[in-house]
Amino acid sequence: MGMTITEKILSRASGGSHVKPGDVAVVDVETAVLMDMTFLPEGWREVLKLHDKSKVAIVFDHLVPAPTIQAAMAQRAGRLFAEKFGIERLHDVGPDQGIAHAVVADRGYALPGTVLVNGDSHTCAAGAFNCAARGVGGPDMLFAITTGTTWFRVGETIRYDFTGKLRPGVSAKDIFLFIAGEYGAHVNQNIEYGGPGMSSISLNGRRTLATMGTELSAEFVIFEPDDALLDYMHRVNPGATMHPTLPDADAVYKERRTIDLGSLEPLVALPDAVVNNSVKISAVAGQKIDQAFVGSCANGTLDDMAVVAKVLAGRKVAKGTRFIVTPGTQAIFRAALKAGYIETIMEAGAVVTPATCGACIGGHMGLLGPDEVCITASTRNFKGRMGDPSARIFMGSPATVAASALAGAITHPGAFFEGDAA
Amino acid sequence: MSGNNMLSGKVWKFGDNINTDLMLPGPYLFRGEAEQAGAVFMNHRPGWLAEMKPGDAIIGGFNYGMGSSRPAARSLRNCGVGFLLAESINGLFLRNCVNYGFRAFECPGVTQAFEEGDRAELIIEEWTVRNARTGQALAVSKLPKMLLDMMLGGGIFPMLEAQGLIALKTAG
Structure with a gap:
């Protein structure tokens, strides 16, 4: 039985087993992104052993520059943690800072075909990069960086095939508003975006659409890889190991839906x-x-x-x-x-x-x-x-x-x- | 029904798509755990915290816990909610229920089977819940053992502590 993109990436990350909907997959985490909120004293614990410092990135984003003492303390805890373990990818207040999902996009941290986690719900943003990315809880982040693994309850996948091209003045946000209005929530389901019209959506537009997958209550939101994606990744993160992943031809979807981009209009x-x-x-x-x-x-x-x-x-x-x-x-x-x-x-x-x-x-x-x-x-x-x-x-x-x-x-x-x- | 393993709680009903902002409002994100626990549903259902008692049960509808990754499950645990049953539970919220050791399970049909004020009797070992007033029993969706063990074991922190991966006290 063929697999969807999500199933293939999770299978690979779990050591080659064939994961299917209903399974709980324990998978290797390629990239763990920690944001300022993760370091709040209420949720953070001192790490004694780190699994692999090269797989960690730290980005301060929620309250930056710090407007409160608590926010300042969280950021200080993050700096001390980076220093203790020699973590190089620290995006502190300054020229390299930004909203974590956007920094991940700028820097090409989300590697196609791998697993990325972050303690923020909009982490599926990195699905634009053909990466199985999922928002998890704060404690999950400690689990991920100390054990190198995490778990996912594997859901069924809804496949969207795009045809045509957006008209001027219509954007990826409007694609999202159409999907949210027409199909509603995708609880416990993955979303896979592809089809002949997909490449007409810019990488930035795909980021918008992938990010908003959180609001559909989807698990993973993943785009097919294309030349635009791979060219971009090779440019911003040269030398990184990638595993661009397409679905199997006989992948099993819960449902398959086609959207003609040219028919969409701005929505609210x-x-x-x-x-x-x-x-x-x-x-x-x-x-x-x-x-x-x-x-x-x-x-x-x-x-x-x-x-x-x-x-x-x-x-x-x-x-x-x-x-x-x-x-x-x-x-x-x-x-x-x-x-x-x-x-x-x-x-x-x-x-x-x-x-x-x-x-x-x-x-x-x-x-x-x-x-x-x-x-x-x-x-x-x-x-x-x-x-x-x-x-x-x-x-x-x-x-x-x-x-x-x-x-x-x-x-x-x-x-x-x-x-x-x- | 046997005594010791049964959780019994007065039912408070909440609807579909209850989001985490409602349980843990934004202005409380950077506050302490105790303050957060005192803000549960403060805008959505003012006064509820004063009315509910430790051990009471929340019954939710479809997609309970949609929204952000904020530790809303910890707030429910801390304000004394005994357990939660919902038609379906948002994946990220379920993670945090496991992470923070808060008992939450999916239970199709639960909205119909209970009225507010009923008493819900949950036996996790048997994956059933019973309405004490009507006698109706419903099947609770099983959680994989790995996740159930973490949920009932107090969540991720005790496990990582036991493995020597994190320190016992908060840093900074």
Whole structure:
């Protein structure tokens, strides 16, 4: 019986056994990414023996630079841990810092065909790189770095085949909102993305889509490898051992679904839930907003900065509307600066912040007050997520958010892309 | 039903897609364990913590524990919830139930079988739960032995401590 990509990677990582849905697979961890929250005194323990320091990366992202003493203590614990074991991949506050999943993408830490874990739920972001990546709990991270292994309950796989190509002004976020609205949650299931249209989605777009797999409650979210992926990986992580993995021709899927990318349009998720909550923009157009946000592990890519700049160019954010833009990493921030995007965004009146989870987690900046309305291109719109529980959070693509920021109300971004080549 | 291995708890019902932000609100992420345990469902169901008693049971619907990796399972354990049964449990939340030694199991049909205030009697060894009011018994989905042992053994920390891989006390 043939295997899906997830089953093949987990089989390989468990020493060649043939894992199947329903199994609990104990697998070797190729990459363990520790973030600042993992080092909180409440959850962290002093490590006595490390399995392999070369498999560990440390990235501070949730509360950076530290806004509280607790956050500062967590980061100090991380530094001391890196020093004690000589861990080289330490992404501390400075030029190499960023949101962990985005740093992993920038640096090519997610190796195709291998297993990666991180104590943050959006770790399936690395599935864009054909990597079996899964968010786990804090204690799982201690387990992984001390034993070199972890476990997964193996689920069934839903396969999505993309055909065609997105129209201008429609983005990977809209693919996600379509899937979330049409198919809802994928609890205990893996998602596999491929098909003839897959390669038309940029690597950054695939990152958005893979990251948002968490919001579908999926286990693993994995893209097929293609030339664009392998070229990128060889460029940013030369010499790394990779095992690009395609599904078997006779892989068994729970269900197979085809999506014509050319048929999709911009969508918005209504407040309080991401799944089964997508509507056409016309259903909410004109809804006044107090704040707009583009950022997070899902939408802090250079592509996202480019599209925000394109929409804002030569225009002004509406009076009374706050527009916050957070690049995913400091490296992306610098690239966006060199490309002129940051200047365009700031000239329009938006605020650009250092790379951190920030407003997406209702962290140390950009919180919403009572009854405020926000439209966000980030990961979640849960009640209370970005501030006061009475605030309402709509979710859309970076283009939709930027267009809405200009109008001060939810707005279809189509007008900004008229005449663009499909 | 035999006595010693039976967990008996008053039932509190929660619905589908209960997310971890509701159990452990963002503003409490960097607070201590005790403060976090005092914030469970504070926005979702204000006053519930004062009403529930140690050993009580949560019955959830579909996809219980969706959302982030935050240690919401630890908060449920710390605020005294005896066990949780749900139609289905989010994979990451289940991991944290194993990690922190909080008893949580999938039990298809459990939402229909219990009303709020009923008493649920769970016997893990037999993978059954019974409604004390109606007498109805339901099958609880089995958890693989490796995971059950970790869950009932107090989670990952005691295991790594026993193997000499981590120190007994927190660092820093």
